[in-house]
Amino acid sequence: MSFKKRTLTVYLLVFCLCFLGGRAQAKTSLDVVVTSPWLSLLTSFIGGINVNVTSIQEWNEDGELVRRIRTRSLRSLPPESLIMAFDYRDAKGLGLPFEQYNYYRPLYDQLPLDENKIDASLSDPSVIPFIAQRVLTVLADWDPANYPYYQRRLAEFQARLYSTTLAGRQILKEQPIYDLTGHSSTLLQAVGCKLTRPSEAEWAAWSAWKEIHQLTETVSRLAEAKVSVVLDYSTPKAIRSILSSNPAVFLIVRPRSDMDYPAFLNDQYISLWSKITSRPLSTPGRRR
Numbered sequence: 001m002s003f004k005k006r007t008l009t010v011y012l013l014v015f016c017l018c019f020l021g022g023r024a025q026a027k028t029s030l031d032v033v034v035t036s037p038w039l040s041l042l043t044s045f046i047g048g049i050n051v052n053v054t055s056i057q058e059w060n061e062d063g064e065l066v067r068r069i070r071t072r073s074l075r076s077l078p079p080e081s082l083i084m085a086f087d088y089r090d091a092k093g094l095g096l097p098f099e100q101y102n103y104y105r106p107l108y109d110q111l112p113l114d115e116n117k118i119d120a121s122l123s124d125p126s127v128i129p130f131i132a133q134r135v136l137t138v139l140a141d142w143d144p145a146n147y148p149y150y151q152r153r154l155a156e157f158q159a160r161l162y163s164t165t166l167a168g169r170q171i172l173k174e175q176p177i178y179d180l181t182g183h184s185s186t187l188l189q190a191v192g193c194k195l196t197r198p199s200e201a202e203w204a205a206w207s208a209w210k211e212i213h214q215l216t217e218t219v220s221r222l223a224e225a226k227v228s229v230v231l232d233y234s235t236p237k238a239i240r241s242i243l244s245s246n247p248a249v250f251l252i253v254r255p256r257s258d259m260d261y262p263a264f265l266n267d268q269y270i271s272l273w274s275k276i277t278s279r280p281l282s283t284p285g286r287r288r
Helices: 003-029 037-050 071-075 087-094 113-122 128-142 142-173 186-191 199-209 210-226 237-243 261-278
Strands: 028-032 051-055 057-059 065-067 080-085 101-106 178-181 194-196 228-232 247-252
Touching: 028 237, 037 051, 037 057, 037 080, 037 113, 037 128, 037 142, 051 210, 080 087, 080 113, 087 101, 087 228, 101 128, 113 186, 128 142, 142 261, 178 210, 186 194, 199 210, 199 228, 199 237, 210 228, 210 237, 228 261, 247 261
Parallel strands: 028 051, 028 080, 080 101, 178 194, 178 228, 228 247
Antiparallel strands: 057 065
């Protein structure tokens, strides 16, 4: 056989192996249904190329939690479906008939977090790795052959989350923040921001569309003092409506359920720092 024919044969063999290997990988990928966009973020990262994730709930454009899969559709899923929930209470609350699935797995018998404060807890970079560890356990239970891969992905997640928080501290430590967020205080505390919040009376009044002039005056005064005002999607709608168009205010957004979470978090910290450093000076003509 000539050199050219041998080379062509090798190329064809390599192509066939890659093609068949790709098909085999596609065949063995796990189709996972999760109850929360938080679980979607973590499962997508840790599962990597081995999983396809669908979340029963998602965040809409207003940052609100809405259903993506209806109860009727859930009941039509085959018994072999891979279902992941925080706990039985989480599954039951969504009308998930978990008893009919052979591979339903809760992360906990009872999630050790207040169900009304899950967003606040999982926004904390010191808490979310513990949930990620549970996700690894479930994936390894379903797919033990790929446990080393999932373990590496978890280690990468933890390392990148740590480095993201460390980088955030380098640019935001001691930065004064007027915290009007509903669930993101721990995210800001993790990088050493100095937080102040309105009093309970002010928070209640502004949330009910009362004393709005006081809110706008407070924000203007803080801008003069170079104190950043931060909102998130769990900030009461009244406050968001008044302040969302104010150029001095920063909004912490929701991640997409398929995003690389450490990269998303890094982007939020950098965007906040960019907002801080680009705000106009209170005295025209004075150099920064």
